[in-house]
Amino acid sequence: MLAIEDPIFSKKIFQLGKDAQNNAYCPYSKFKVASVIVTKDNQVFSGCNVENASYSLTICAERSAIVQMITAGQTYIKEIYLFSNSSKFISPCGACRQMIAEFSDPSTKVILLNQESHMQVFTASELLPLTFELETSNTQA
Numbered sequence: 652m653l654a655i656e657d658p659i660f661s662k663k664i665f666q667l668g669k670d671a672q673n674n675a676y677c678p679y680s681k682f683k684v685a686s687v688i689v690t691k692d693n694q695v696f697s698g699c700n701v702e703n704a705s706y707s708l709t710i711c712a713e714r715s716a717i718v719q720m721i722t723a724g725q726t727y728i729k730e731i732y733l734f735s736n737s738s739k740f741i742s743p744c745g746a747c748r749q750m751i752a753e754f755s756d757p758s759t760k761v762i763l764l765n766q767e768s769h770m771q772v773f774t775a776s777e778l779l780p781l782t783f784e785l786e787t788s789n790t791q792a
């Protein structure tokens with residue numbers, strides 16, 4: 652069962668997501684994104700996108716949430732939610748998929764939510780197969 656399917660957790664996740672989305676700093680794209688992470692021990696962290704006049708410095712919502720999680724001393728994503736305020740789903744960019752992979756295992760779920768709260772659920776490895784990992788890198792020396 653996903654945390655969002657539990658009535659108490661659901662309220663918390665939606666509230667954090669809504670607050671983070673309101674705080675998104677996106678004067679250039681005007682595209683507000685929020686992400687909420689649930690850890691193994693059910694701690695919850697949120698993040699929003701933070702843009703910059705030098706566009707390429709923009710940080711996506713997923714990576715903002717990951718930074719919050721790591722700062723709090725947590726390193727494992729059980730679930731990561733991505734909130735869209737349109738009927739379309741937002742799917743993590745390539746950089747975020749690699750960053751999610753760093754703190755995931757095969758059971759980690761990536762949940763995309765549109766404004767009607769419809770969900771699409773993926774595993775982190777479905778979104779990024781053949782992840783680059785130093786220990787398991789198959790590149791030949």
Ligand code: THU
Pocket residue numbers: 677680682684685699700701702709710711712713741742743744747
């Ligand atoms: N963005 C995210 O925050 N997460 C994604 O998964 C895709 C894109 C942000 C980055 C930028 O501020 C805005 O959406 C438009 O690309």
